[in-house]
Amino acid sequence: MIERLAILGVGLIGGSLARALRGADAVGEVVGCGRSLPNLERAVELGVIDRFTQSPGDAVAGADMVFVAVPLGAMKGVFSAIRDRLEPGAVVTDGGSVKGSVVADALSAFEAVPPRLVPGHPIAGTECSGVEASFAELYENRRVILTPLPETDPDALARVTAMWETCGAEVTRMSVAHHDEVLAATSHLPHMLAFGLVDALARMRENDEIFRYAAGGFRDFTRIASSSPVMWRDICLANREALSAMLARFGIEMTDLAESIRRADGDRLLEIFERAKAARDRYVDSAR
Amino acid sequence: MIERLAILGVGLIGGSLARALRGADAVGEVVGCGRSLPNLERAVELGVIDRFTQSPGDAVAGADMVFVAVPLGAMKGVFSAIRDRLEPGAVVTDGGSVKGSVVADALSAFEAVPPRLVPGHPIAGTECSGVEASFAELYENRRVILTPLPETDPDALARVTAMWETCGAEVTRMSVAHHDEVLAATSHLPHMLAFGLVDALARMRENDEIFRYAAGGFRDFTRIASSSPVMWRDICLANREALSAMLARFGIEMTDLAESIRRADGDRLLEIFERAKAARDRYVDSAR
Ligand SMILES: NC(=O)c1ccc[n+]([C@@H]2O[C@H](COP(=O)([O-])OP(=O)(O)OC[C@H]3O[C@@H](n4cnc5c(N)ncnc54)[C@H](OP(=O)(O)O)[C@@H]3O)[C@@H](O)[C@H]2O)c1
Ligand SMILES: NC(=O)c1ccc[n+]([C@@H]2O[C@H](COP(=O)([O-])OP(=O)(O)OC[C@H]3O[C@@H](n4cnc5c(N)ncnc54)[C@H](OP(=O)(O)O)[C@@H]3O)[C@@H](O)[C@H]2O)c1
Numbered sequence: 001m002i003e004r005l006a007i008l009g010v011g012l013i014g015g016s017l018a019r020a021l022r023g024a025d026a027v028g029e030v031v032g033c034g035r036s037l038p039n040l041e042r043a044v045e046l047g048v049i050d051r052f053t054q055s056p057g058d059a060v061a062g063a064d065m066v067f068v069a070v071p072l073g074a075m076k077g078v079f080s081a082i083r084d085r086l087e088p089g090a091v092v093t094d095g096g097s098v099k100g101s102v103v104a105d106a107l108s109a110f111e112a113v114p115p116r117l118v119p120g121h122p123i124a125g126t127e128c129s130g131v132e133a134s135f136a137e138l139y140e141n142r143r144v145i146l147t148p149l150p151e152t153d154p155d156a157l158a159r160v161t162a163m164w165e166t167c168g169a170e171v172t173r174m175s176v177a178h179h180d181e182v183l184a185a186t187s188h189l190p191h192m193l194a195f196g197l198v199d200a201l202a203r204m205r206e207n208d209e210i211f212r213y214a215a216g217g218f219r220d221f222t223r224i225a226s227s228s229p230v231m232w233r234d235i236c237l238a239n240r241e242a243l244s245a246m247l248a249r250f251g252i253e254m255t256d257l258a259e260s261i262r263r264a265d266g267d268r269l270l271e272i273f274e275r276a277k278a279a280r281d282r283y284v285d286s287a288r
Numbered sequence: 289m290i291e292r293l294a295i296l297g298v299g300l301i302g303g304s305l306a307r308a309l310r311g312a313d314a315v316g317e318v319v320g321c322g323r324s325l326p327n328l329e330r331a332v333e334l335g336v337i338d339r340f341t342q343s344p345g346d347a348v349a350g351a352d353m354v355f356v357a358v359p360l361g362a363m364k365g366v367f368s369a370i371r372d373r374l375e376p377g378a379v380v381t382d383g384g385s386v387k388g389s390v391v392a393d394a395l396s397a398f399e400a401v402p403p404r405l406v407p408g409h410p411i412a413g414t415e416c417s418g419v420e421a422s423f424a425e426l427y428e429n430r431r432v433i434l435t436p437l438p439e440t441d442p443d444a445l446a447r448v449t450a451m452w453e454t455c456g457a458e459v460t461r462m463s464v465a466h467h468d469e470v471l472a473a474t475s476h477l478p479h480m481l482a483f484g485l486v487d488a489l490a491r492m493r494e495n496d497e498i499f500r501y502a503a504g505g506f507r508d509f510t511r512i513a514s515s516s517p518v519m520w521r522d523i524c525l526a527n528r529e530a531l532s533a534m535l536a537r538f539g540i541e542m543t544d545l546a547e548s549i550r551r552a553d554g555d556r557l558l559e560i561f562e563r564a565k566a567a568r569d570r571y572v573d574s575a576r
Contacts, residue, residue, distance in 0.1 A: 185498050190509045195545070197538065213431065221511070237554055240549055251542065257484050272484075
């Protein structure tokens with residue numbers, strides 16, 4: 001049970017956590033914090049938070065659990081703002097999509113990474129933003145990756161694990177670096193391809209016509225290109241190295257594919273498509 | 289009203305046309321043709337076709353409308369097989385995803401493109417194949433592009449247009465070359481990215497783990513990588529030029545993106561992502 005939960009960044013990720021914990025009757029009071037009043041007022045109206053403040057320091061006062069769910073570029077500022085206002089036993093965790101940068105930001109804001117800070121990342125989301133987009137079921141049957149450090153307090157880790165399990169999530173652990181590599185492959189690279197494809201088409205002369213003839217598959221394929229540009233700029237900057245490596249790997253794959261098309265190598269194309277289809281079908285089966 | 293419809297290739301596309309026309313009571317008899325018996329027998333069981341033959345020539349005998357819906361690589365063989373068996377007034381149309389290759393195949397099989405051949409392409413589909421995947425509503429509110437040639441008979445064009453409209457589709461016309469360029473951008477390139485991404489991940493050492501941590505967006509993004517490898521090999525070979533040009537254009541876009549990430553150019557990334565999001569949101573709004 002959480003007595004007082006502070007949500008810093010009451011958007012899709014923060015709002016959904018508050019809703020899920022409330023739904024499970026696992027939290028006493030929820031205090032929200034953000035920059036813009038309309039989003040915070042709406043969060044109160046929707047019953048996602050009980051009250052709000054625009055000061056991160058005030059938000060964490062008296063809180064036993066603090067969840068930081070701002071874009072990655074805002075993490076360091078939030079950490080600095082709360083560092084001297086945390087309750088002694090308070091547990092701090094976050095939902096940032098990259099973990100290396102969050103740990104680095106904590107290191108620079110707190111001087112040493114606090115033992116009661118548990119870096120985390122729910123593998124769940126939609127392309128929508130803001131509290132309006134949040135919903136209690138977002139984390140049900142989804143994975144949450146926690147990336148504790150050697151110095152992380154086991155009790156803090158257990159509390160964060162229990163919090164996510166209360167939301168219906170399955171909690172796993174991995175190292176910070178491994179998390180950032182895996183997510184570069186499964187999430188960050190696909191977003192780059194979707195943004196890149198839509199942008200390439202949007203810049204073509206006949207772009208209106210092109211979009212008019214896009215079929216159903218295109219809608220699904222490009223859904224993630226409707227995600228928040230600020231959030232994704234921050235993710236790219238925060239996970240530069242792993243993402244660059246994945247982009248290079250993908251570039252090699254596409255060069256091979258383009259070459260096979262150019263020289264009309266049907267056998268090679270079939271081989272690539274069959275391997276991809278088998279992997280995708282296996283993934284979908286196992287994700288059921 | 290169609291008296292006797294011959295469907296050459298009773299799969300997703302051919303089967304769905306038969307179902308839709310039957311549903312609208314717009315066809316007398318439907319004769320199916322394919323290579324494998326089980327699929328054809330299943331098509332009869334499902335009520336998609338009335339009877340079948342494995343000979344394209346026999347299938348078109350007595351048919352006033354012929355729909356060719358085999359993979360692109362099989363078009364030429366089918367055209368050759370039916371050329372001397374078509375009824376004098378029969379209209380022939382197809383559902384192939386590339387039109388330049390279909391016209392070239394017709395030219396080589398018939399010596400001159402027959403005036404009553406109307407090349408066409410329904411912009412509708414799923415990642416599933418075979419008659420089992422077909423359904424009557426596939427073409428409802430979807431576009432069908434017809435690419436008539438100067439020599440195309442206006443009456444044949446009108447009959448094919450009416451047939452698709454009966455299925456609930458909106459019929460538009462464009463030139464063969466323009467069709468192939470537009471589809472390279474909106475369909476063929478996205479399929480290459482999906483196949484390429486899944487294959488690149490499948491070839492990574494930790495590929496099992498990687499797919500385990502793929503989130504919901506990944507499922508949608510990669511759905512089209514579960515499409516038929518043979519069909520897509522054929523599309524790549526048939527639309528080599530336009531697809532190669534689109535791959536090159538996309539390569540430039542991704543080089544720009546990767547460079548911006550490498551030099552941590554947040555402003556440039558934001559610009560790309562905002563333009564893409566705006567285009568995607570506009571497309572989805574207009575597609576409602
Ligand atoms: N969306 C996803 O699919 C997803 C999935 C997993 C993890 N994440 C991670 O979760 C975090 C939040 O993402 P989200 O999708 O919930 O975004 P969101 O819906 O835009 O919510 C972010 C919230 O943070 C607030 N905020 C933004 N900048 C701030 C700043 N400088 N200082 C204080 N508050 C600020 C925003 O409110 P104001 O603008 O009013 O301040 C907003 O309520 C990000 O770190 C993201 O990487 C996202
Ligand atoms: N799927 C889509 O999203 C989509 C969308 C628009 C257009 N198209 C086009 O529509 C056509 C059919 O695609 P589909 O999705 O319907 O594929 P499908 O479900 O696999 O159906 C193709 C049918 O053609 C038969 N066939 C295959 N090779 C043949 C050959 N050499 N000779 C005679 N019959 C053969 C197959 O049966 P047997 O194997 O038993 O012979 C099968 O019933 C393709 O040209 C494709 O480019 C597809």
